[in-house]
Amino acid sequence: MKDDTFHLDSVPGGHFIGGERVEGRAEIEVLRPSDGGVMGTLPDASGDLVDRAVRDAHRSWLASGWGTRAPRERARVLSRWADLIDADADALGRLEAIGSTRPIAEARAFDVPFTAECIRFFAECADKFGGDAVPTQRDSLGLVLPEPYGVVAAIAPWNFPLMMASWKCAPALAAGNAMVLKPSELTPYSVMRLAELAIEAGVPPGVFNIVQGRGASAGAALVRHPLIGKVSFTGSTRTGAAIMSDAARHGTKPVTLELGGKSPQVVFDDAGDVDAVAGRIVRGFTSNAGQACVSGTRLIVQRGIADPLIDAVIAKAGALRPGPTWREPACFPPIISETQARKIHAAVRQTIDDGASALCGADFFDCDGGGHYYRPTLLAGVTGESLAVREEIFGPVLTVQTFDDEDEALALADHATYGLAAGVHTLDIGRALRATRRIQAGTVWINRFGRTWDFIIPTGGFKGSGLGKDLGRQAFEANLRYKSVLIDF
Numbered sequence: 001m002k003d004d005t006f007h008l009d010s011v012p013g014g015h016f017i018g019g020e021r022v023e024g025r026a027e028i029e030v031l032r033p034s035d036g037g038v039m040g041t042l043p044d045a046s047g048d049l050v051d052r053a054v055r056d057a058h059r060s061w062l063a064s065g066w067g068t069r070a071p072r073e074r075a076r077v078l079s080r081w082a083d084l085i086d087a088d089a090d091a092l093g094r095l096e097a098i099g100s101t102r103p104i105a106e107a108r109a110f111d112v113p114f115t116a117e118c119i120r121f122f123a124e125c126a127d128k129f130g131g132d133a134v135p136t137q138r139d140s141l142g143l144v145l146p147e148p149y150g151v152v153a154a155i156a157p158w159n160f161p162l163m164m165a166s167w168k169c170a171p172a173l174a175a176g177n178a179m180v181l182k183p184s185e186l187t188p189y190s191v192m193r194l195a196e197l198a199i200e201a202g203v204p205p206g207v208f209n210i211v212q213g214r215g216a217s218a219g220a221a222l223v224r225h226p227l228i229g230k231v232s233f234t235g236s237t238r239t240g241a242a243i244m245s246d247a248a249r250h251g252t253k254p255v256t257l258e259l260g261g262k263s264p265q266v267v268f269d270d271a272g273d274v275d276a277v278a279g280r281i282v283r284g285f286t287s288n289a290g291q292a293c294v295s296g297t298r299l300i301v302q303r304g305i306a307d308p309l310i311d312a313v314i315a316k317a318g319a320l321r322p323g324p325t326w327r328e329p330a331c332f333p334p335i336i337s338e339t340q341a342r343k344i345h346a347a348v349r350q351t352i353d354d355g356a357s358a359l360c361g362a363d364f365f366d367c368d369g370g371g372h373y374y375r376p377t378l379l380a381g382v383t384g385e386s387l388a389v390r391e392e393i394f395g396p397v398l399t400v401q402t403f404d405d406e407d408e409a410l411a412l413a414d415h416a417t418y419g420l421a422a423g424v425h426t427l428d429i430g431r432a433l434r435a436t437r438r439i440q441a442g443t444v445w446i447n448r449f450g451r452t453w454d455f456i457i458p459t460g461g462f463k464g465s466g467l468g469k470d471l472g473r474q475a476f477e478a479n480l481r482y483k484s485v486l487i488d489f
Contacts, residue, residue, distance in 0.1 A: 008098060011040040012192035015212050017053045018060070019205025021192070024049065028185050028214070033101050033334045034324035036370030042188050045211040045218035050180075053209045054225045057151045057178040060206025067148040067176035071127035078123035078174055081201035082116040088197060089113065094326070096162055096190045101288055103330035107162075114453065115166040115194075118471075121455035122170035125476040136486065143485040148176035149229030152479060153222045155215065155243070156191070157234045158184035158336055159291045165191045167470045168232045169198075169208065175479035178207045180228070182219050186336055188212050215239065224250040230479065234258040234293070236392075237417070237464045244467070256468035256478055258293065258460055260392040261420030264413040265296040265449060266435065268406075269304040271425040272447075278312035281398070284423060284449035286317060286376050289333045290396035291340075293465075294421040296449045298389065299378075300412045303402045310378070310400060314360045317376035317396075322365045334371040335395060341372035344395035348377055351388040351399075356381045359400070384412075392418065406431060410438045419462030423449040442466070 011030075015022040024043025032039045045053070061067060066074070085092065093108035102111055129146070136142035154168035161183060172179050183191045191210060198208045211218050215235075223231050223246045230253055233243050237260040247253045265284055271277050284296030301309055323331025335341040341364070348362050361377030376396040382389050388399050403409040413422060413435075421443040424435045432446045442461040451459065458472030469475055 008095065011095070011099070011189045012196065013040055013189070014043065014192075015045060015049065015053065016192055016195045016210035017206070018056050018209070019199045024212070030099070030186070030188060031337070032098060033336050034098075034326065034369070034371045036338075039099055040189070042185055042212050044185075044213035045182075045221070047221045050211055050218055050221040050225060053180050053211045054151055054222070054227050056206045057180050057209050058227050060204055061150060061178035064204035064207060066178065066204055066207050067150070069176070074174060074176065075123040075126040077202040078119050078126070078170065081198050081203065082119040082123070084197040084201055085112060085116040085119070085194070088193070092162065092190060092193055095193060097325040099189050100158065100161055100187045101291055101325065101333040101336055102160065103325050103333055105328050105330040111160065111162050115162045117453060118163070118166040118455055119170045122174040122476060125171070125473065126174045129473060129477060131482070139489045141487040141489070143487070145483045145485060146477075146480040147483055148479065149481055150177060151227055152177045152179050152230045152232065153225070153228045154179060154181045155219050155222070155231070155233045155235070156181060156183050158186040159288060161187040161190050162194065164234055165194060167234075167475070171475040172232070172479045173203065173208065175476055177229070177479055178209075180209045180211060180222060182211050182213065182215075182222055185212065185214050220246060223247055226251055228253060229481075230254050230256075232256040232470075234470070236260055240466065254478075256460075256470065256475075257466040258470055259420070259464060259466040260418055261293045261295065261461065261465050262298060262389070262392055262415050262418040263294055263296045263421040263423070263441070264298040264300050264415070264439075265423040266409050266413050266425065267299065267301040267305070267309060268409070268426040268428070268431060269302040270427050270431075271305070272427050274305060274308050275312055277425050278309055278316055280423070280425065280447075280449050281309075281313050282316045282376070285398045286320060286332070286396045287450065289335060289374065291336060291394055293392075294443070294450075294459075295394075296421070296423050297393065297398055299398050299400045300409055301400065301402055302409070303404055306400075306402045310359065313398070314378060317378070318360060320376060322367055322373035324369070324371065332373065334373050338372055340394065341374060344374055344393055344397065347387055347391065347393045348379070348397060351379055351382065351386050354386060356386055356388070356399075361396070390417070406434070410435060413439050415463075417464045420465035421445070421461075442469075
């Protein structure tokens with residue numbers, strides 16, 4: 001699969017503090033997921049470097065008056081930032097594609113403009129949400145006033161580097177906070193360009209800083225820092241629990257956590273066109289090669305249409321062809337790393353060893369070039385105790401279970417650990433609404449699977465899938481704390 005059509009003059013390495021790049025000792029080798037080639041190196045921020053970044057953000061936040069600026073002024077700055085991102089779409093898309101699992105056509109057409117629109121949405125929130133004058137006793141006036149926390153920390157994942165950064169940075173900055181972001185050490189570069197464009201747009205130097213490094217070192221130091229007022233994290237449930245514990249022990253600061261998922265796709269026999277439903281199912285578990293926390297990885301299908309639907313899913317999944325992320329038209333992307341690829345395959349093999357059968361896939365594509373491309377996989381004969389049903393695999397793996405009636409379907413949809421998202425496919429509106437009420441998940445999609453450009457709709461999970469919301473007004477308000485004021489006349 002050798003393909004040398006990609007080209008980057010350089011990658012924006014180092015940390016980003018005070019409006020400029022800060023070099024550090026190269027400790028981490030950053031590999032291109034598509035071919036395993038070395039893209040660059042990365043410093044691992046020490047506790048001292050994290051302290052410098054946070055204190056710089058705090059000083060800049062105070063000196064610039066970012067938190068007390070007129071909301072419309074902050075909105076204008078963020079809107080200029082979004083415009084600059086759109087203007088830089090080609091370069092940003094190329095940087096995102098080469099350094100991550102995002103195909104270049106999707107990065108240019110979706111990831112980059114989605115990032116810009118997310119920033120615009122939260123820019124418009126800046127003067128739309130305020131405090132309240134509340135009824136109090138006679139001869140007094142009660143006020144509830146929103147204020148920014150000060151410095152907000154964000155730890156972003158590797159699967160959608162630009163978009164996930166915008167989810168975190170846009171509401172925090174729009175609400176008047178400063179931000180210190182730690183991207184994944186696997187995909188560190190595109191957000192550096194994002195920060196440079198923020199400064200060019202007028203965000204005060206230091207109000208948006210980036211520290212690079214591993215979660216156990218740079219990430220932990222960031223969460224524990226006493227000047228961090230709030231933490232936002234997207235990643236695994238296990239890491240989210242550790243962050244929540246650290247935040248409680250080091251200052252009792254609030255956290256927003258979007259964590260793992262094991263999302264069901266429930267298909268009733270009145271779902272309509274089988275081919276169309278199969279297309280939604282396939283996109284739900286193969287988008288970004290299944291490397292998305294909301295992936296619809298549990299197919300729960302009514303017995304009467306199970307065979308034709310499964311056949312259609314296998315056909316569509318089997319038509320996907322792998323290729324490097326910089327190749328156009330878009331190809332089925334690689335797994336982010338060899339370590340993750342091996343984890344996916346081990347989970348599939350364990351599930352099969354425990355009695356499941358593979359209807360397709362269950363192995364790697366036969367490719368040259370160094371990347372790891374896993375075939376879309378369907379596993380039948382599973383139970384609630386099967387590893388592939390219990391655990392988030394974070395790869396293109398779909399388990400298949402059948403049901404006879406609505407109660408059985410919704411019982412299967414419920415998961416003991418996760419509750420991030422769910423899809424329900426039916427043309428019966430009553431059934432759809434009953435399912436929406438019963439399914440324990442932060443998002444339920446009806447006759448679709450996946451997010452839209454409607455930033456007003458929040459995302460976030462129940463149970464072990466997280467705490468709080470990204471997107472929507474809920475994300476903006478979560479970046480504010482509220483002060484009560486009582487005035488006697």
